[in-house]
Amino acid sequence: MKRILQYSICILTLGIMGTACKKYLEETPKGSITPVSFYKTASDLQMAEAALAIQLNGAFNQVGSAYYGGDDIVSKRSGNKIDMSDFDVFNANSSNSRMTNWWNYFYATVKSANSLLVHYNDATQATQDQRNNAGGYAYFMRATSYFYLTRTWGEVPMPTETTIVDNRPNAKVQDIYTLIVADLQKAETMLPDHWSAPAKQSGVDIFPTKGSAKALLANVYLTMAGWPLKQTDKYALAAAKAKEVIDGKATWGYSLLTNFADIWKIGNRFNTEAVFACYYNNQIPTYSWENGNMMSPNPYAPDYEEGGWEDGMGDISFYNSFPTGPRKDATYQKDYFVKNDPNNVVDWQHTLQKHPYFLKYRDDFSYDWSTHKAGNWWGSATSFLIRYSEVLLTYAEAQAMSSGPDASAYDAVRQVRSRAGLPPLSAGLSQADFRDSVVAERGWEFAGEFGVRWFDLVRTETVQKANANRDASEASLINQPSDANHTYYWAPVPVIK
């Protein structure tokens, strides 16, 4: 009897766990968000939108090498700048380390956008408007990413869903633009006229609005009219879209700031000229790579004189042709403090590199204007992707190319030139001359701003032509681009895709 009791205790002990076994091995990730429980409420949509913003932020928080073929920007050819210089002198290969940031972050944005597009309609606890706004935002961000991707690399993979496909084939350029246009047409109907906080700060919409989508679509049409698609029927569409933005500027709150220099003040990092921009702040309580912007204060600052990074400098002949006025004064640094000494001032011809330096993106919380010294290696500047002045110039060019340079086209350019302290364009220009004037205007207006000039040269097939004016003192071109054969128009696809 005693024995039986003893054995029973053993068997019981051994068996206790077996009964509760099933429950014991279940996984409940209490502290994590699962795909099953997400995309349900308005808050979920807002969190998905924030994640989209941060992915695109990663693409624009530092200079990229892919647009150094533009004639606005040059790099010295030595030491650690060779990756930038390789694009500058048309010698880049697929291992260029300064172009991959764009590739990786644009595709990360595409992935997040695709995921939101699959799910935004599942958010049954949000309102129809909230769902549409989220969907529109995702369409806009996907279109933005592909627009940069195809302009930089040409034919690239084009995932539109969240599945993983090894060795995904490249899509044709036409197919990529078809998707971009379709996405933006949805975005312009689904996006709101205005967002509310936190996606609205100091009266400025942080996220894209209907107006942003129309402005981007105008840019897309303008590009489609040029190389490589050369669909000139798109000029009219571009003009019409840009006009919608201009006519509705009160609705969306767009205007040109009175002073060009004000755009670049850190205090104006939320401003009404921004039609679409990436916003940063490195003063947040935790470290986060994509929330800080390395465009300020260092990359365009002179190295030897003021301790900047000198990642890019102003092209000398471009600088020389740049019309003087307040815009030039705000675009290029005038006084250089040797060794940060305000009593030892030289002009650009007497800097060590004998180049003018961009002043855009310079101002920041940590920048000391009395010594030209940066107190931090990164900052909080805004990276503007579409400024209202670009909408005006897009309209002017597209209107001129579709219906001729009429008064409305002249007026759009006038607004931009007037702020730059320049007279209106001379009356009676031919369609081609007017177009060339506007493209030149865009070059000066957006010099050093994330490849605007480079993409203009590519779509107008003037890369070779523009680089022909290169100053003799610049690093000489290792290879010659050809406007006839379009060589070096597209960057080599990264070796690690």
Place this chain on the structure above:
Amino acid sequence: MAILEKKVILILAGIVLSVLTFAQTRKITGKVTGPDQSPLEGATVVVKGSGNATTTLKDGTFAIEVPGGGKTLVVTYAGMEDLEIPVSGRTDFQIHLKGKGSQLDDVVVIGYGTQKRRDLTGAIATLSSKAYKDQPVINASSALQGRVAGVAVTNNSGAPGGAVKIRIRGANSINANNDPLYVVDGVALSSIGLSDLNVNDIESMEVLKDASATAVYGSRGANGVVIITTKTGVSGVPRVDYNGFVSFNKPMKKYQLMDPVTYAKTANLTAGASVFPDPQSFAGKGTDWQSLIFDNSTTQSHQLSVAGGKEGTRYYISGFYTDQSGILVNSHQKRFGIRSNLDLKLTSRIDFGLNFYVARINSHNNGDMGSKGNPVTSALTWAPTEPVYDAPGQYNRFGISPIWSNPYMTIKERNSDNFSNVGVFNGKLRYTITDWLTLTVNAGLDMNISKSAYLNNDWISQGNPGSGQGSSESYTFQNSNILTFHKTFDRHDLTATALVEATSNKYNTFSASGSGLTSLSNGYYNLGLNTSKAISSGYSNWSLLSYMGRIAYSYNNKYLLTATIRRDGSSKFQGNNKWSSFPSFSAGWKLSNEQFIQEMGVFSNLKLRAGWGVTGNQAIGPYSTLGLLNGVIYSYGTGTVSQGYTLGNPATPDVKWETSRQTDVGVDAGFLNGRLNISADYYNKNTSDLLLFTRISNYDGGGSYLKNIGKVNNKGWEFMIEGTPYKDGNFTWSTGFNAAFNQNKVIDLGKDSMLQRTAIGGGLISAPIQVVKVGQPMGAFYLIPWEGVYQADKGIYKAGDAKYRDVSGNGSVGFEDRVISGSATPKFTWGFNNNFSYKNFELNIFIQGSHGNKIFNATYAATAVPTSDVKFINLADAANYWTSSNTGSTWANPGSKNKSWVESTQFLQDGSYVRLKNVSLSYTLGRSLLKLVSAKIYVSAQNIATITKYKGFDPEATTTSAGSDVDGAIDLGAYPSPKTITVGLQLKF
């Protein structure tokens, strides 16, 4: 009721008896001698059943009071067999103790049971604490280094409490963890690591190497198991031990860097302009950053323990304190803790044990130094032309190169603390049901409750100071219920074991951080002073349920057979993949018990062993297969942050266990009556269904997802020889040598033949430099082949430009030209230990080596090639660059207009080394001198000499995680180990 009555009567009878016997106490005397008839000092003599105990004097004599009821004397002495002698009526005893036959009689702790060493069929090595008694060790991993064949130990970080990488028979898994399982007194550690224990509490470590030994641990056994047994008390008078030492540490070596004049000249050449208008003006000036960040430091360690016991009760109580300063300034760690091991015999059938260990570990600035701008890399690359301060008390924040901030400022102003409370507790109940059946119930807990805190002052975060705190708690509960059957019938000896075990871990984190700190006066204690705040928290939980059965059978004490099966269910897998079975078989043949071997008269022991088994690896994080969303934060351009979520890696419900199948053949041989012992093992281990985080192409958004693909093979052999080459009355030389050859190879990766790893150190290294490739060992380096410099102009290349092989033949040099260039995995590791004792002196010399591995010296590269982050070079060797008048140099001319690649074989260096790990000389003062105390003093040196071609500080130090083997041996400012001189004192009361 009847039982209770019985007890009352017994207790009453006991009281009466003790009263009666009190009067009859008498004194007896005697002398205890050892095997060679010499008197034994310090032997314990106990009167069984009473509390009376004494120890023998120098001449071996003792005197003890024996109560009337005392019938038996128990005499014990370390290394001798215990002896029980009936008192009868005698008053004078000549007691002669016999030495323990050999270590073959030692009981070896195997998983969920014990076995005599002579009956083992698996590959199990024992490391007794005696083996490293003369080496001052703070961490148990240091004790393992070089002492057990097949156990490779690397001190990845020389920081106080820095990470140590331990591999048993190579690495099996590509993505999962390759760390062995540590089991302390039956509790498998999950929440804490080996280094959190007090090494002085360890009695012995058993290293289970082959699958037939580790299969009882099933899914946790694939990487080998280290079973740690802590000390227990011995019946007798309390024994008090004090063990203390002080160590003086200094850096092993320094980099040879440019003087400021050379630096300035070279910088001018690199810039192609007069960045420094007058390099000569720096003559005799400049800053030696390296000397600023490294400092001589001291370590002290104190350990006090009391052990003893009376009938039915044994105890071991210890306390320790260590204070370790790092050789990088402003880094240190303090540790203190206590242990109490208590064993009680509750009844004749029930034993109860309670082990309790808690420690506090306070670390200051010894956390991750891995990011590229760490103080070590910064100090080596910072321009020597830069001053430390701009003005008194005002640091020179940024210099001309690199872009990282002043390393001395970073290291001095850094304030990052971690406070950990770690503990292991277990209660063990042993119920002897009959003489052949025992039930053991072990309930254990290991835990780590940590708090971290930091203060970023204005120097660390200019214009935006901040502070933060974080806490984490990890608890692992384990319950093991073991039923053991043991019976001998004639020549048959059978042991059967059944186990049910449940383990679960809970992990919680919480952190709060802030910026815009309005006052620094409260340090990191008042987070409310931050203007902007962020909080986050996390939770995870995993559980494991296990059943195990084992049969060990021996016939005629010649033929041994062991068979085991374990079935594990893990929460980390889904559906039917939760459960898996892990069988093993092994056999042994004790040849030395065969007539024909005995007749040869050569072997005192000879045994052949062979085993095969399956183990598993579930070492993926909880929820890895669920495809959770990725959390991000976004500021909307403001100073506060909001939470965001986006699609993470895809869910992978089909993922299952990674399994290893291992075959082991071994032989143990003893000669000259156990004076010389040799063991050799050959093993072949195939790991399949590898849990692989497969990279998702960047165009699909990047990231990775789990797949069961691929195979990895480890095979090799291990050799151990131990002996006493010389021994006479005064002088003894004992020695041990162990060596292990391991060949690690990736056999299959599914449809891929190569997987690139993630690049580390962007801005310095811009493409992956390690890959997993079929046919190659793990940790294979993948680099652009460097061929020196161009001697003459060729195409766009000018004489003096760095030359690389255009492997792809596409006419330009880039990452498509990378080739396999060696591996981070060592092929051969060994250790050689020697003890010489002469009278009261003892000398220990311990040498350890590792061979066949490469290290990518990114620190060195950072000083030698212009990169995004470091624009001017600083390495003295690189100043001897190629010019038309110095064509013998292989260093590119800094004025080159073509790129020099960091990601090239130029910076891959041989990581092999031979290191004089420990030399110590000790002197023991006998009891006669100090009456009650026996004392030993010693002086020793660690890492005093290293033979290596490696050009960095320390071939053991790496930046890559100790948990990974596919990313290995990249030195990016790793924290080097110091060389150390130690003075120590041991006292026994």
